[in-house]
Amino acid sequence: MRVVSLNVNGIRSATSKGVFDWLKHQQADVICLQEVKAQEDQITEAMRPGGWHAFFNCAQKKGYAGVALYSRVEPDKVHVGFGSKEHDDEGRYLQADFGKLSVVSLYLPSGSAGPHRQESKFRFMEHFLPVLKKFLHDGREYILCGDWNIAHKEIDLKNWKSNRKNSGFLPEERAWLTRIFDELGWVDVFRKLNDKPEQYTWWSNRGQAWA
Template identity: 65%
Template sequence: MRIISINLNGIRSAVSKGFLDWLALQDADVICLQELKAQAADMTEAMLAPHGYYGYFHYAEKKGYSGVGIYCRTQPRQVIVGLGIAEFDVEGRYICADFADYSVVSLYLPSGSSGEERQQVKFNFMAAFLPHLRELRASGREVIVCGDWNIAHREIDLKNWRGNKKNSGFLPEERAWLTELFDEVGFVDVFRKLHPALEAYTWWSNRGQAWA
């Protein structure tokens, strides 16, 4: 099975830049999407269900903001849209597809980088989400949680860890939360399991010429 997770930074923008052509070449069974930045009315037929895939989405109420989705070749037994917590579900951050003996989640965990208020929203989400993850783990099903976590766990997981120790995404509380998720709840960071010493990154900030 091949599962892909991708932050689109806007599905309409991504499609205009060739996302659907790229997707057709990936031969993926499941694709988890984050940051749709679109509502249902904005979605074309090709966005809703690319050739060979079923599509399921959790849109944010705010236009042009957040949103997650899942494309899959096999129709799920059920799809759970949202966590059932209104303050988080209005932001379109969680969708889960249940198949015969496994589940796939597409997650967009809040960012706290814009200020203290959003950081508290992030902490609140984390506090509510961890018990849900415990329930998923205890279900006996194989559970794959893909997405944009907005947290780096260890120093190797970001390029400039020394300069980010006091920044959202690498705060001690956030890192400890992931440690609990892995060491106590029993989830596995698959990338680090396969590549324990590789310095590789999935995101660079647009600020400060991070790509340079």
């Protein structure tokens, strides 16, 4: 199974820029999108391309957060949310089950907007850790895709020294990921396959950092 995950920063804008044309060439079986920023009534036919089963978990707040999942094969079951009302209302979790395998499209809160958002992020982390523990004992295999809004180690961030006090690289956030990987045994697949420096999964749009 080939799984593709992408933060589209607005599915309507991404659609107009040809994201689904690009995805046609990725030979994916499952596509996970984050930050769709759309309501259900704003999902057009262009966002439901032929040959795909499409599922959405949209935030109650308009133009905010939200995740989507597309699959070639119809899932046995789809789960919307993970049981935290605060974050389920923001459309941050969508799970599709295929036999014994579950694929999750996940979008963690960003704390960069201010202390109130960082506190929401910490609450997400607190509520989601028991979910990850439970997954280890339910007899299923999991692929967790998405935008986690946290860099784990110095190698995962271009300018790590200047970001040590910023949301996304705070000691508490990094320690949380360490627990997930070292104590619970989850695997950072990207870093497992790309263990060399200068390999990243995200660049800021500010100052054309991605160029």
